[in-house]
Amino acid sequence: MAELLQFAFSGLTVGAIYALVALGFTLIYNASDIINFAQGEFVMLGGMTTVFMAMAGIPLPLAALIAIAVTTGVGLALHRFAIEPARGASPVALIMITIGASVFLRGVAQIVFDKRFHSLPPLFGADPIQFGGAAILPQSLVVLAGAAVIVILLWLFVERTLLGKAVIATAANRLAARLIGVDTRRIVDFSFAVSAAIGAIAGILITPIALTSYDVGTLLALKGFAAAMLGGIGSPLGAVVGGLLIGMIEALCAGYLSSSYKDAAAFLIILVVLVAMPQGLFGLVKVERV
Amino acid sequence: MLILEADRLSITFGGVRAIDGVSISIASGQVFSLIGPNGSGKTTLLNLISGIYTPQDGSIRLAGETVTGFAPDQLARRGLSRTFQNLQIFSRMTVLENVMVGRHRHERTGILADMLHWPSVARQNESTRQAAGVALARVGLADAAERPAGSLDYGALKRLEIARALASEPKVLLLDEPAAGCNPVETQEIDRVIRSIVKQGITVVLVEHDMRLVMNISDRVHVLARGKTLAEGTPQQVRSNVEVIEAYLGVHGSQEAAHALD
Amino acid sequence: MNLRALIETRLLPAILVAAIVIILPMFFPSGYYYRIGALVFIFALAVVGLNLLMGFAGQVSLGHAGFLGIGAYSVAIGPAHFGAPSWLCLFAGALLSGAVAFVVGRPILKLKGHYLAIATLGFGLLIAIVLNNEAAWTGGPDGMNVPALTLFGWRVHGSDAWYWIAGATFVGGFLLALNLMESPTGRALQAIHDSEIAARVLGIDVARKKLTVFIISAMYASVAGSFLALFNGLVTPDVAGFLGSIELVAMVVLGGMGSIFGSLVGAAVLVVLPQVLTIFQEYEQALLGLIVMIFMIFLRQGIVPSATAALAGWRKC
Numbered sequence: 123m124a125e126l127l128q129f130a131f132s133g134l135t136v137g138a139i140y141a142l143v144a145l146g147f148t149l150i151y152n153a154s155d156i157i158n159f160a161q162g163e164f165v166m167l168g169g170m171t172t173v174f175m176a177m178a179g180i181p182l183p184l185a186a187l188i189a190i191a192v193t194t195g196v197g198l199a200l201h202r203f204a205i206e207p208a209r210g211a212s213p214v215a216l217i218m219i220t221i222g223a224s225v226f227l228r229g230v231a232q233i234v235f236d237k238r239f240h241s242l243p244p245l246f247g248a249d250p251i252q253f254g255g256a257a258i259l260p261q262s263l264v265v266l267a268g269a270a271v272i273v274i275l276l277w278l279f280v281e282r283t284l285l286g287k288a289v290i291a292t293a294a295n296r297l298a299a300r301l302i303g304v305d306t307r308r309i310v311d312f313s314f315a316v317s318a319a320i321g322a323i324a325g326i327l328i329t330p331i332a333l334t335s336y337d338v339g340t341l342l343a344l345k346g347f348a349a350a351m352l353g354g355i356g357s358p359l360g361a362v363v364g365g366l367l368i369g370m371i372e373a374l375c376a377g378y379l380s381s382s383y384k385d386a387a388a389f390l391i392i393l394v395v396l397v398a399m400p401q402g403l404f405g406l407v408k409v410e411r412v
Numbered sequence: 413m414l415i416l417e418a419d420r421l422s423i424t425f426g427g428v429r430a431i432d433g434v435s436i437s438i439a440s441g442q443v444f445s446l447i448g449p450n451g452s453g454k455t456t457l458l459n460l461i462s463g464i465y466t467p468q469d470g471s472i473r474l475a476g477e478t479v480t481g482f483a484p485d486q487l488a489r490r491g492l493s494r495t496f497q498n499l500q501i502f503s504r505m506t507v508l509e510n511v512m513v514g515r516h517r518h519e520r521t522g523i524l525a526d527m528l529h530w531p532s533v534a535r536q537n538e539s540t541r542q543a544a545g546v547a548l549a550r551v552g553l554a555d556a557a558e559r560p561a562g563s564l565d566y567g568a569l570k571r572l573e574i575a576r577a578l579a580s581e582p583k584v585l586l587l588d589e590p591a592a593g594c595n596p597v598e599t600q601e602i603d604r605v606i607r608s609i610v611k612q613g614i615t616v617v618l619v620e621h622d623m624r625l626v627m628n629i630s631d632r633v634h635v636l637a638r639g640k641t642l643a644e645g646t647p648q649q650v651r652s653n654v655e656v657i658e659a660y661l662g663v664h665g666s667q668e669a670a671h672a673l674d
Numbered sequence: 675m676n677l678r679a680l681i682e683t684r685l686l687p688a689i690l691v692a693a694i695v696i697i698l699p700m701f702f703p704s705g706y707y708y709r710i711g712a713l714v715f716i717f718a719l720a721v722v723g724l725n726l727l728m729g730f731a732g733q734v735s736l737g738h739a740g741f742l743g744i745g746a747y748s749v750a751i752g753p754a755h756f757g758a759p760s761w762l763c764l765f766a767g768a769l770l771s772g773a774v775a776f777v778v779g780r781p782i783l784k785l786k787g788h789y790l791a792i793a794t795l796g797f798g799l800l801i802a803i804v805l806n807n808e809a810a811w812t813g814g815p816d817g818m819n820v821p822a823l824t825l826f827g828w829r830v831h832g833s834d835a836w837y838w839i840a841g842a843t844f845v846g847g848f849l850l851a852l853n854l855m856e857s858p859t860g861r862a863l864q865a866i867h868d869s870e871i872a873a874r875v876l877g878i879d880v881a882r883k884k885l886t887v888f889i890i891s892a893m894y895a896s897v898a899g900s901f902l903a904l905f906n907g908l909v910t911p912d913v914a915g916f917l918g919s920i921e922l923v924a925m926v927v928l929g930g931m932g933s934i935f936g937s938l939v940g941a942a943v944l945v946v947l948p949q950v951l952t953i954f955q956e957y958e959q960a961l962l963g964l965i966v967m968i969f970m971i972f973l974r975q976g977i978v979p980s981a982t983a984a985l986a987g988w989r990k991c
Contacts, residue, residue, distance in 0.1 A: 157788050157792070204967055204971060207971050207972070208970065208971045211970070211971075211974065212787070213787040213788045214734045214787050214788060214791055215970050215974060216788075217788045217791050217792075218791075218923065218927070218966060218970045219966070219967055219970045219971060221736070221920060221966065222920075222924075222962075222963045222964070222965075222966030222967035222970060223963065223967055224963070225917070225920055225959055225960075225962055225963030225966065226959075226960055226962075226963025226964050226966075226967060227963070228959055228960075228963070229956075229957065229958070229959030229960025229961065229962070229963055229964075230960050232956060232959060232960070233956050233957065233960065340916055344795070344796070344799065347792060348796075351792075380807075382803075382806075382807040383803065383807060385799075385803055386800055386803045386804075389796040389797075389799050389800050389803075390796075390800070392792060392793065392796040393781075393782070393793055393796050393797065393800075396782065396785055396789055396792070396793045397781040397782060397784075397785075397793075400785070400789065462875060463874075464871065464874075464875075483874065484871070484874040484875045485874045485875075485876075485877050485878055485879050485880065488874070488875055488876055488877035489877050493875065493876070494875055496871075496872065500869040500871055500872035500875075501868070501869070501872075502864065502865050502868040502869060502872065503868055504864065504867070504868055504932075505861070505864055505865070505868070509861060509864075512861055513861050513862065513865045513873070513876055513878075514876055516858060516861070516862060516876050516877050516878055517876065517877030519858040520858075521857065521858035521859050521862075523859060523886055523890070525857075526853065526854055526857035526858065526859045526860065527850040527851075527853050527854050527857075527890075528850070528853065529853035529856070529857070533853075533857055533858075536858070537856060537857070540858075576872075576876070577875075577876075580876055580877060
């Protein structure tokens with residue numbers, strides 16, 4: 123029982139990160155129909171930039187803020203310089219552009235930072251809390267709380283603000299949104315910026331537990347995407363549920379089956395979902411008219 | 413002989429009953445026209461008959477065989493072919509190559525033979541090319557054979573699609589608005605092509621808005637409105653049907669129809 | 675006369691490519707260049723196969739390095755664990771890749787656009803993970819040694835020998851692909867790319883054709899992977915990794931999707947570039963990403979079609 127609790131907690135923790143990555147995917151997908159493969163790099167940039175800023179002597183809170191700002195800038199640049207010029211390209215072309223961007227960002231990170239693993243000091247110390255026989259890191263709770271706060275803020279934003287409504291409108295029907303005066307380009311800008319920021323925060327929160335390095339982005343992007351697909355691409359609730367589920371499945375797989383194959387769980391899920399239920403758990407089945 | 417029969421077809425999209433209990437029976441060699449206002453379900457009905465949509469209710473029989481739910485390629489192999497309202501041209505291939513694809517169901521193909529380019533493949537390529545050329549000539553596009561399909565003008569592309577469908581030697585040919593967007597000269601060309609097809613004995617199912625064309629050429633006319641059958645009969649019967657005239661031909665349309673039959 | 679005309683138009687690209695393979699070594703300043711040439715032809719072979727799938731039939735595969743890996747490890751595992759001769763393992767690997775492509779392809783080829791892309795990505799990664807984990811069979815992350823190929827008692831080793839083998843095989847693969855284009859299957863594939871629904875309506879079994887070209891492209895990649903392993907004498911799980919798949923796609927895109935000749939160009943650029951920039955090894959990934967982005971944004975047709983179009987336009991002036 124204690125073992126199960128242990129796995130559950132580590133699963134939920136890493137699942138919270140997948141959920142945030144998946145949320146980032148969903149935000150951009152809803153605003154622009156683009157699957158942003160560079161989503162994982164935002165997480166990497168958040169963690170790595172903070173680490174290197176801190177190493178340069180900048181106090182941690184400031185370093186984190188700078189990292190978030192930098193990553194947000196990268197997200198915006200991605201949209202303005204890589205996606206915008208390719209307006210009207212096929213979905214496959216666009217996804218290849220984001221993959222290219224992801225490889226590019228990894229390559230640059232490799233040069234600007236280094237190829238080693240790095241960590242950050244946890245927010246509330248490293249002593250595990252005992253709970254029901256399981257040892258839980260305080261940072262896990264920080265991650266879960268942080269993710270919850272972000273989800274709630276996003277939800278409030280979408281429900282309560284005009285800009286949030288504009289995002290929903292753009293997601294529902296771009297042309298109609300433009301016709302009623304929504305600047306869709308700005309909305310997509312915004313979605314990229316917010317996704318990047320969310321990714322960066324996720325990266326900063328998880329680094330004390332899972333470490334960071336220049337190439338963590340790829341795997342994260344794929345798992346985040348698996349989560350988004352599992353939950354139903356386009357559904358924010360699905361993204362969160364999907365992320366937590368994948369995190370749990372991974373942890374249980376690592377604990378009870380084989381830890382070297384835990385990464386495979388997410389990819390298997392992608393394949394199964396795509397083939398068996400492409401609309402995911404919460405997605406709507408779209409009927410295509412010829 | 414009834415070559416195409418549909419019995420109480422229905423299909424719903426997202427809450428809208430696009431086709432509701434429509435039945436048609438078409439005799440071999442006929443020209444059967446489907447008319448009705450935009451949104452009445454004509455293209456949806458064509459899509460049901462050609463296997464692109466599967467009906468949720470009802471059945472379809474082709475030459476006596478039940479083909480409900482068959483995929484388009486299965487229907488093609490049974491002699492059903494069609495053109496598209498919103499042109500589905502293979503724009504990166506030449507005009508001739510487009511029509512050559514139409515010969516596919518008559519070609520024998522095996523991956524190994526194809527990759528090794530056996531003499532039989534080369535011979536077949538040649539005979540396919542010839543048959544395609546014949547089909548092109550029938551629609552008056554023989555001169556454009558080597559041009560990239562994307563470079564043709566709209567009216568020519570419409571005829572290209574017909575040539576391509578003809579190349580498959582169908583028993584039943586569904587034409588989805590072949591004259592849409594065509595000027596009167598192009599429409600006359602299409603008219604001539606359809607007549608030559610009919611003379612060959614091919615059954616034609618025509619969806620059209622051009623009333624003059626429809627009334628001139630059809631053996632039977634079936635009127636759809638909001639997914640349901642409004643009327644069916646000979647062109648004269650339909651054009652003098654008060655309901656049809658009032659609601660769907662409109663004043664202008666009914667005058668056109670009247671002139672066409674003078 | 676008729677025969678010559680036929681050869682001249684249809685087989686010209688193949689003759690051109692064969693000429694390149696034969697003439698190129700005359701320009702080699704040193705033996706080292708045989709190695710580069712061999713690598714270019716090996717990758718070009720994989721790219722031809724991928725181009726049939728992507729450029730021709732319009733399907734996307736972001737996990738193709740997985741098949742490269744199957745081929746590569748076949749000639750490592752076969753001799754080491756079964757004592758089988760390398761050439762036999764090469765064929766077995768190709769058959770295995772074909773079989774895997776069949777099993778995986780049937781469900782996922784039904785997917786459209788970016789869903790297919792992600793599915794193939796997931797597949798490629800799964801292969802890489804298996805190769806990485808099953809250390810008892812594959813030697814794990816450190817990989818395995820690959821014994822040299824023995825053909826008719828002659829031990830094939832040395833860059834020049836592999837240059838000719840890879841070159842000849844590439845020309846062969848090139849020719850087969852060229853033949854495919856001028857055949858009912860080839861026309862059907864092109865039709866599927868331009869309008870799947872029209873292709874269906876003309877009697878083409880779209881699912882079957884897509885699967886066929888997927889299997890063929892898998893086998894091309896497998897043979898290339900086997901050659902790579904035999905040439906290098908060593909194989910690691912990286913060969914099947916994500917970056918490898920992206921490199922293959924980049925080669926297709928660079929050379930020109932749908933241009934078989936472009937396959938050679940794309941492979942050449944992306945094999946030669948790291949050699950030229952050996953000092954700047956670190957920049958490889960960044961550059962690869964940049965190339966993919968720039969080409970997908972601005973030069974989506976790739977080098978060869980863009981160049982031919984530019985030449986055609988230029989001649990008109």
